[in-house]
Amino acid sequence: MRPRHLRSLFIILAITLVSLWVSIPGTALDINGFKANHPVRQGLDLQGGLQVTLEARPPGGGDVDDGTLLGTRDTLERRVNGLGVSEPLIQTRGDNQILVELPGIENPEQAVEVLKETALLEIVSTNGTALAPGTVVRTSLGDGGASAPVTPVAVATPGGLANPAPPVPDPNSPVYQTIVSGSDLADAYYGTDPGTFQPLVVFKLAGDASETFYEFTRDNIGQPMSIVVDKQVVSSPTIRNAIAGTGTIDGMTAAEAQNLATQLKAGALGVPLEVVSSRTLGPSLGSDSIDRSLVAGIVGLSVVALFMILYYRLPGLLSVIALLIYTAISFALFKVIPVTLTLPGIAGFILSIGMAVDANVLIFARLKEELRSGRPLSQAIEAGFDHAWPSIRDSNISTMITCAILYWFGQFTGATIITGFALT
Structure with a gap:
């Protein structure tokens, strides 16, 4: 050799x-x-849980732009992290919907109520203290969002460790004065400084809030203030000058500025969320699905292995060993990356194993032709691989293109069934 x-x-x-x-x-x-x-990450249909589709419905009708929808999604993500849910999925779907999947949920009714709450945006005076992002505070606008202790509605599952509940403010901690709230903001958007081309966030105040904010910023130049969503600090910029009507926030990266702009815009609109659909799946159904999938996979692989061995003899046995190696490597990658396994994902995984047999069939067919033409075994093997490779390459490229299209479609529409199938 x-x-x-x-x-x-x-x-x-x-x-x-x-x-x-x-x-x-x-x-x-x-x-x-x-x-x-690196455990096996199980999807909603395997370990049970709650799937909710929320639709943003602005007061008075109208459309929801992408920035507002993304800001609302980020707010939901912070709330879900406080529910102690393992491996949640929060993604936008279409123009005005957000899909939320909460595996291992124990109290779906409470989870739905938490998700439906409209985001509470505040700009507060911190009395000269620069509060770190993520700090949970008490404000004069009253309790809400994360200011109250959050009761976990899920537990750790074999698929992963539950996220810890967010910190709650000390009852003896100071109450910060709310200067303006989300209802006082007319608009907010991402922009760049025309002189330095640095990223910044532009926000506009409406009504009497403009005068209130002007007086506050005039009296606190050089002091920090905090932007709070659901009683949780998202940013603490420093006041440089008095702001009346329109102001800017700078000193951030482009990604941070875009994120803050979406948070401000979502909080300014206060978009109510309505539950379009809600589905609860019990863990017993997920366990039964796993058992049936394992049986189907074992039967399918056994039939393929038997056919390859009976038809191709020794090469067939080698191909079965190669398929087992492929299965082990793929499953190990699923655990390490990690990939969340769903029922469609398991089906796609089993299908990919069956498709891998195609390459062996092509190679062995070419090998037989080369042996019939009188070539020695070593040359026949080399020629078989060389001649079969173009067909194997083209078929796999076609499969990857199809999977990429399915994955994009599943992400855009929120169809996790399609996404799971395409990913595996």
């Missing part, structure tokens, strides 16, 4: 052993807790 082939064989064996170690469940030979930190 050539040295190059020996090196390739050694690399394949090493990758296979590592993949088998990662794929096999249990705590045996768990080095530094690696296997425990």
